Amino acid sequence: MDRTAGSARIDELLDMVRLPRNLRHRRPSELSGGQKQRVNFARALAAEPKLILCDEITSALDTVVAAAIIDLLKELQRELGLSYVFISHDLSTVQAICDEVVVMYAGEKIEQLASSELASGANPLFQAALRLRAEARHRLARRPRPAAVERLEQDGLTQD
Numbered sequence: 298m299d300r301t302a303g304s305a306r307i308d309e310l311l312d313m314v315r316l317p318r319n320l321r322h323r324r325p326s327e328l329s330g331g332q333k334q335r336v337n338f339a340r341a342l343a344a345e346p347k348l349i350l351c352d353e354i355t356s357a358l359d360t361v362v363a364a365a366i367i368d369l370l371k372e373l374q375r376e377l378g379l380s381y382v383f384i385s386h387d388l389s390t391v392q393a394i395c396d397e398v399v400v401m402y403a404g405e406k407i408e409q410l411a412s413s414e415l416a417s418g419a420n421p422l423f424q425a426a427l428r429l430r431a432e433a434r435h436r437l438a439r440r441p442r443p444a445a446v447e448r449l450e451q452d453g454l455t456q457d
Contacts, residue, residue, distance in 0.1 A: 310339040315369060331362035335369070342373070352384040367393045388415055402429060 298306065308318050314335040325333060334354065341349050351370070355363035371394060373379055385391050391398055392412050400408040 306343070310343055313342060313373065314339045329362075330358050331366065334358065334366055338366075338369070342377075347378070348380045348382065350382045350384070353386070354383070355387060355390050356385070363390065364393075370394055391415065 307321055311318050311321060316332060316335050316339070320328065320332065320336075325336075328336065338349075354370075355366055358366065367390060370381065374381065374394075381394065383391060383395055392415050395412045398408075398410055398412050398415060399406055400410075
């Protein structure tokens with residue numbers, strides 16, 4: 298691809314992910330979290346894939362920006378015939394974009410269901426997985442801190 302065609306392709310990709318073309322010359326540190334996520338998505342689209350893996354794609358974004366990203370993903374899915382595999386702990390994101398949901402725990406598939414079934418909350422295996430996750434977080438929060446961390450804190454060598 299020559300320079301002119303490459304430049305035109307970059308403009309096309311920026312348009313696809315709803316970013317202004319003048320962002321093409323900015324450094325990553327000059328972009329917001331949502332802009333960075335859109336740039337990453339444009340990079341994925343450059344390969345013209347049929348399937349895109351989205352790992353916690355909205356986790357670092359505020360709810361308004363996350364909703365805009367989800368809307369963009371849905372639009373591109375319709376326009377380009379894309380499929381996504383979402384890895385997420387955010388059930389609202391999963392419900393917003395996914396048709397089918399596979400619930401995993403400790404690397405094992407424990408349930409597969411339609412995303413519409415998530416709202417009912419009636420699935421006992423899924424509810425069990427949510428309970429296990431909450432219990433694991435609680436156990437981690439109660440774990441004693443390593444002595445090395447406490448020593449660093451005493452010496453004033455940690456960041457708040």
